[in-house]
Amino acid sequence: MFKHLDWIGFMFTMLGLLLNANKISWCWPVWLASNLFWILHFYPRKERASVFMNLCLAAFNIYGWHRWS
DSSP states (O other): OOTTHHHHHHHHHHHHHHHHHTTOTTHHHHHHHHHHHHHHHHGGGTOHHHHHHHHHHHHHHHHHHHHHO
C-alpha cells in the first residue's frame, strides 16, 4: 500500500534522535510521526509485537512531551 515507509520511518527516527540530543522540543512530534510510520509499516505485515511496541513508544512520547512542556 505505502511504499518506502521503512525509509520514511528511519528518517523521522534519525531526525528525532538528532533533535533530542540537542534538547530541541520538536523532537516529541517528530518521534510521534516516526512511531506512526513504523506502525503503518508493521501492521500490514502482521508484526503485532512491533505494532504494540510502537504504540507504547507513542504513549511514552506523549507523556514525555507533556512533562517537558
